[in-house]
Amino acid sequence: MTVRCRFAPAPSxxxxxxxxxxxxxxxxxxRHNDGVFIxxxxxxxxxxxxxxxxxxxxxxxxxxxxxxxxxPEVGGSHxxxxxxERGEIYREKLxxxxxxxxxxxxxxxxxxxxxxxxxxxxxxxxxGYDGHCRDLTDDQRAAYEAEGRPPVVRFRMADTEQVVDDxxxxxxxxxxxxxxxxxxxxxxxxxxFLLAVAVxxxxxxxTHVVRGDDLLASAPRNARVIExxxxxxxxxxxxxxxxxxxxxxxxxxxxxxxxxxxxxxxYLPEALVNYLALLxxxxxxxxxxxxxxxxxxxxxxxxxxxxxxxxxxEKLTWLNNRYIQxxxxxxxxxxxxxxxxxxxxxxxxxxxxxxxxxxxxxxxxLTEAVELLRFLFSDDIAPNEKAAGILxxxxxxxxxxxxxxxDASPAWDTETIAxxxxxxxxxxxxxxxxxxxxxxxxxxGSNVSPPxxxxxxxxxxxxxxxxxxxxxx
RNA sequence: GCCCCCAUCGUCUAGCGGCCCAGGACAUCGCCCUUUCAAGGCGGAAGCACGGGUUCGAAUCCCGUUGGGGGCACCA
Numbered sequence: 001m002t003v004r005c006r007f008a009p010a011p012s013x014x015x016x017x018x019x020x021x022x023x024x025x026x027x028x029x030x031r032h033n034d035g036v037f038i039x040x041x042x043x044x045x046x047x048x049x050x051x052x053x054x055x056x057x058x059x060x061x062x063x064x065x066x067x068x069x070x071x072p073e074v075g076g077s078h079x080x081x082x083x084x085e086r087g088e089i090y091r092e093k094l095x096x097x098x099x100x101x102x103x104x105x106x107x108x109x110x111x112x113x114x115x116x117x118x119x120x121x122x123x124x125x126x127x128g129y130d131g132h133c134r135d136l137t138d139d140q141r142a143a144y145e146a147e148g149r150p151p152v153v154r155f156r157m158a159d160t161e162q163v164v165d166d167x168x169x170x171x172x173x174x175x176x177x178x179x180x181x182x183x184x185x186x187x188x189x190x191x192x193f194l195l196a197v198a199v200x201x202x203x204x205x206x207t208h209v210v211r212g213d214d215l216l217a218s219a220p221r222n223a224r225v226i227e228x229x230x231x232x233x234x235x236x237x238x239x240x241x242x243x244x245x246x247x248x249x250x251x252x253x254x255x256x257x258x259x260x261x262x263x264x265x266x267y268l269p270e271a272l273v274n275y276l277a278l279l280x281x282x283x284x285x286x287x288x289x290x291x292x293x294x295x296x297x298x299x300x301x302x303x304x305x306x307x308x309x310x311x312x313x314e315k316l317t318w319l320n321n322r323y324i325q326x327x328x329x330x331x332x333x334x335x336x337x338x339x340x341x342x343x344x345x346x347x348x349x350x351x352x353x354x355x356x357x358x359x360x361x362x363x364x365x366l367t368e369a370v371e372l373l374r375f376l377f378s379d380d381i382a383p384n385e386k387a388a389g390i391l392x393x394x395x396x397x398x399x400x401x402x403x404x405x406x407d408a409s410p411a412w413d414t415e416t417i418a419x420x421x422x423x424x425x426x427x428x429x430x431x432x433x434x435x436x437x438x439x440x441x442x443x444x445g446s447n448v449s450p451p452x453x454x455x456x457x458x459x460x461x462x463x464x465x466x467x468x469x470x471x472x473x
Numbered sequence: 474g475c476c477c478c479c480a481u482c483g484u485c486u487a488g489c490g491g492c493c494c495a496g497g498a499c500a501u502c503g504c505c506c507u508u509u510c511a512a513g514g515c516g517g518a519a520g521c522a523c524g525g526g527u528u529c530g531a532a533u534c535c536c537g538u539u540g541g542g543g544g545c546a547c548c549a
Contacts, residue, residue, distance in 0.1 A: 186547040315499040361512040436508040
């Protein structure tokens, strides 16, 4: 049987990394089994959903490389894939459940429900729907109808022990009566999540549901609805929440947690995917840096950890640098362009490409290309505080001398420049650090830069000499 | 309140009864390399929440305690 996994986000603009991890595990499982990955958008709450928020989610997934086989924009034989377009289907299935006696109309008002809940609490009993309208007689029903009470539709939950064999949590049980009859459709007839998910998973022939463990208790409800509709429930895998550094569930409160924000901070999708895969899963050996192919090959839902993991930006950053180092110069340069342009630095593609070997091991994020390489593309290199200090401490006449020596250089390659610089230092009785730092400060405006001879070679003789002369005053 | 989930270095994890006086990675500390900053190499410190069992033997199994988290909606 073909494995069919799905990811069903609400369109939020940009996915947060916790959701993405669920999506990733679902996707990896589909790919591992040569199965199908479905994207379904849970936009039933149409009032809050904008087209922009919808697009944001698709963009995030594509950027991460989590391509879907069925879903919005790619189609598929089980559509439509937006819940907002499936109203008719839900109405149909709701009628089916009602007709089969698996669901019933409940006339209790919210006030009545609340009142009885309070009373239950007062008696030390568990709150929750008490089954008031479960077995109304025709007369009672008629009386409520006559009152004009708008009914909701509730699912008749089996009064037996409920068991879910979860791929990551193991066997989980709920005592009889623990899971109450829940609402499938609101008084206005609109479907709620519990109906929509069950119907969609059934009709889309989903075999494995991978999602956050905050939904663990809805698994038996989903399963019973699917069965009431004549289907077979999928296998569930509830992955733990992703925690923030304070060990509380990740939320907006933690600042930048959306895919978009990591993208804007200069993280590579490869690094984010690799990092997220390692959050709660490991291949079982000591590998940490894994290609997508290796992840697909090694992935197993049964190996996903059942305890919650905290998101650690430092390790993500380390991985990011590893991936930056591994990229080809062309590729890296292309990815840096956006950030340089964004910062107002106009780039020369050829120079940029040749600068990559100089910066790839010192860039933790792509945004750092800006500070590292600005001096190559802009002549506005006013020295920062430390650079100014270095310049002030340079021996009198040293910079002028350096400018002349470099200007007189017969060739302009790394070796020649290094030799010239060394000759200069020797003449002034300075070691390399003392001899080179003033040059660095004069040319880059900073005390920190890529390797000096290579930088000067890229900058060109004219601009180098000009800047040193300017600094010499 | 009731129910459910979870518990190995600061963090992510390996470990599924003897291979473990617990292995790897990030972070951290020290040394090396070194033109700055990085990167890299080598080394160190750091953990089985607690208490009972079971067993010849427990990080691994069972029970309890404690501590986190989630659920108990006409939200998803």
